[in-house]
Amino acid sequence: MMRAWSNRADTLVIDEPFYAYYLEKTGKTHPEAAEIIAQGETDWRKVVNQLTGPVPSGKQIFFQKQMTHHLLPEINREWIVGFTNCFLIRDPREVILSYIKKNPDPDLEDLGFVQQCEIFNFVRERTNSIPPIVDARDVLENPERTLRLLCHAIGVKFDQAMLSWPPGLRNTDGIWAKHWYDSVARSTSFQPYKPKEGDVPESLTKIYERCRECYDQLYKHRLL
Numbered sequence: 001m002m003r004a005w006s007n008r009a010d011t012l013v014i015d016e017p018f019y020a021y022y023l024e025k026t027g028k029t030h031p032e033a034a035e036i037i038a039q040g041e042t043d044w045r046k047v048v049n050q051l052t053g054p055v056p057s058g059k060q061i062f063f064q065k066q067m068t069h070h071l072l073p074e075i076n077r078e079w080i081v082g083f084t085n086c087f088l089i090r091d092p093r094e095v096i097l098s099y100i101k102k103n104p105d106p107d108l109e110d111l112g113f114v115q116q117c118e119i120f121n122f123v124r125e126r127t128n129s130i131p132p133i134v135d136a137r138d139v140l141e142n143p144e145r146t147l148r149l150l151c152h153a154i155g156v157k158f159d160q161a162m163l164s165w166p167p168g169l170r171n172t173d174g175i176w177a178k179h180w181y182d183s184v185a186r187s188t189s190f191q192p193y194k195p196k197e198g199d200v201p202e203s204l205t206k207i208y209e210r211c212r213e214c215y216d217q218l219y220k221h222r223l224l
Contacts, residue, residue, distance in 0.1 A: 068115035092211035140193035
């Protein structure tokens with residue numbers, strides 16, 4: 001999704017701006033953590049100031065990719081109310097099967113489903129409206145239709161450039177891209193949806209069930 005928006009001439013993207021803060025605060029042992037903390041901003045208030053200031057480079061759209069679990073409880077969420085908040089959801093079975101390839105023993109909080117549900121409900125209550133939700137499978141099965149729906153929902157003209165892009169990393173990618181973005185760097189468009197094979201490990205059943213509850217709550221509001 002970040003590639004699709006970054007390929008628009010009118011859009012600037014930023015990649016997980018709270019990541020350095022999150023790593024320093026939680027002490028999580030993620031790949032390249034020390035480098036991310038050293039090069040990133042660890043004061044969440046300064047990150048918020050950056051995100052709520054003028055859109056850099058004179059662009060019309062500022063696409064901010066956030067990971068819900070990076071927004072720890074101490075971060076005041078009021079600042080997000082003035083933004084157009086969109087939620088990308090994905091089946092928790094597929095999320096967990098992907099995640100455990102890098103971290104075989106995740107906590108519920110690591111997966112972000114509960115936080116995503118909380119933020120969705122917060123935005124819904126504060127704006128008295130249902131924020132746009134797109135499901136990752138819908139995006140892959142019909143990219144143009146889903147992106148057109150999203151653009152319409154947020155009042156932005158759809159751009160055909162969102163459907164394909166040059167391969168490689170970008171200067172707007174986080175420094176963690178070299179570890180996490182291999183498939184993204186090889187891509188030139190959205191790839192056809194392929195169901196992940198395998199079952200969630202029994203040890204993660206309770207975590208999966210809680211994630212499923214959150215996912216189902218949001219899934220019923222997805223753009224169709």
